[in-house]
Amino acid sequence: MTIYELSIISSTGFPYYNRKIKPIPKGVKVHLRFFDFSEKEENDFENEEILEFDLKAGLISALFEFARNIDKKIEVLEFRPKKGTEKDSSINKDLKIKGDVLITVTTETYLNHNQIQKKIEKIYENFINPKVPLDSAYEILHDEEDSILQILTDEKAKNHLFNHEKDLKKISNKFLSDMSNYGLRAIICCTFDLSPIVCFTENKEYNLNDVDEILRGIGKIPEIDPLNWKYRQSNYAGKPLWVFIINSGVGVTVDGIFENYFYLLLTEPDSYMGEFPRRLANQFNNLLG
Numbered sequence: 001m002t003i004y005e006l007s008i009i010s011s012t013g014f015p016y017y018n019r020k021i022k023p024i025p026k027g028v029k030v031h032l033r034f035f036d037f038s039e040k041e042e043n044d045f046e047n048e049e050i051l052e053f054d055l056k057a058g059l060i061s062a063l064f065e066f067a068r069n070i071d072k073k074i075e076v077l078e079f080r081p082k083k084g085t086e087k088d089s090s091i092n093k094d095l096k097i098k099g100d101v102l103i104t105v106t107t108e109t110y111l112n113h114n115q116i117q118k119k120i121e122k123i124y125e126n127f128i129n130p131k132v133p134l135d136s137a138y139e140i141l142h143d144e145e146d147s148i149l150q151i152l153t154d155e156k157a158k159n160h161l162f163n164h165e166k167d168l169k170k171i172s173n174k175f176l177s178d179m180s181n182y183g184l185r186a187i188i189c190c191t192f193d194l195s196p197i198v199c200f201t202e203n204k205e206y207n208l209n210d211v212d213e214i215l216r217g218i219g220k221i222p223e224i225d226p227l228n229w230k231y232r233q234s235n236y237a238g239k240p241l242w243v244f245i246i247n248s249g250v251g252v253t254v255d256g257i258f259e260n261y262f263y264l265l266l267t268e269p270d271s272y273m274g275e276f277p278r279r280l281a282n283q284f285n286n287l288l289g
Contacts, residue, residue, distance in 0.1 A: 002108040002193075002196070003106070003107045003195070004020070004021055004024050005019065005021060005024075006018070006019045006021065006103070006105055006152060007104045008101065009101075010100045010101065010133070011038045011101075011102055014134055016135075017139075021152065021153070024106065028108075030107060031109050031111075032104055033104065033106075033107060034104055035091070035102070035103040035105070035120045037095075037099070037101040037128070038099065038100040039097060039098065097129075099129075101129075103123070103124060105152075108212065110194060110215040110219075111193045111194055111195065112194050115193035119151050119152060119257070122257060123148050123152075126147070127144050127147070151254070157259045158191065161197055164288060168287060169200055171283050171287075173200065173202075175276075175280060176200065176201065176202050177202075179273075182267075182271055182272060182273070183242075183267040183268035183269075183271030183272075184266075184267050184273075184276075185201060185205060185241075186199055186200065186201035186264075187201070187263065188200070188211055188263070189261055189263055190262040191259060192251060192260050192262070194215070196211045196212065196264075201266075206236075211266075213236060214235075214236050214243060214266065215234070215243070217234035217235055219232070227246075227249045227278065227281060228247055229244050229245060229247070230244075230245055231245065232245070240269045241267070241269070242269055242270075243264055243266060244273060246262060246263040246280070246281050247260060248260055248263055248281055249281075249285070250285045250288050263277075
């Protein structure tokens with residue numbers, strides 16, 4: 001589970017809802033991702049550059065004080081300029097937005113931002129938008145909170161995979177035995193935002209915590225077409241590793257969101273996998289498709 005916390009506030013700072021899902025591992029860099037569901041108002045200032053600097057100075061000061069008070073360190077703030085006066089293109093244009101809702105999610109750095117966005121949009125559409133304005137809204141009900149957690153944690157996709165875990169393990173064990181001489185060390189199944197679900201490896205060489213650490217070292221993970229794969233280099237315990245990332249092209253559909261699985265191969269550097277990723281995907285897909 002690699003989403004750690006969800007917060008829902010108004011753009012004026014009203015703290016509507018906060019849920020800590022899992023403690024953040026000590027010493028690990030995480031991303032605080034922002035999703036803006038507020039109605040936009042255009043400002044017309046003559047001294048826009050001076051205003052921007054004043055606002056930035058106030059923001060930096062407030063964030064520094066905030067980070068110091070909660071004993072955390074902020075290293076990077078990433079801004080994405082908008083084009084002209086158009087609305088935030090990262091939000092689904094078909095989504096009807098009202099009010100002043102901001103949603104933040106604390107996650108692992110390697111997760112796929114676009115897939116997280118789909119989850120947050122669904123949470124906003126189903127549970128938050130009907131309650132706007134937040135400062136006068138009813139609290140989120142217990143069954144609504146359960147549904148929000150199911151969306152964040154990909155519960156349906158995980159349960160579908162767990163129903164086939166024994167057969168997946170049999171296939172993985174055979175592949176690991178056959179391909180170990182070619183450098184294959186582990187096979188991992190992930191959800192559609194790249195959260196690891198299960199890890200198959202010989203002699204318990206790796207576990208899910210190890211996989212998290214390895215994925216943190218990859219950097220930005222590229223978009224991958226269905227039934228295709230790409231590889232990136234990472235490291236573990238001071239040694240380099242290759243990570244093959246395979247888009248399965250199969251998965252489950254939850255409330256209109258297609259949640260495909262990703263399969264990862266951990267291999268020794270310069271390992272030759274040939275068409276093995278496709279063979280593995282086909283056999284796994286026969287079970288999960």
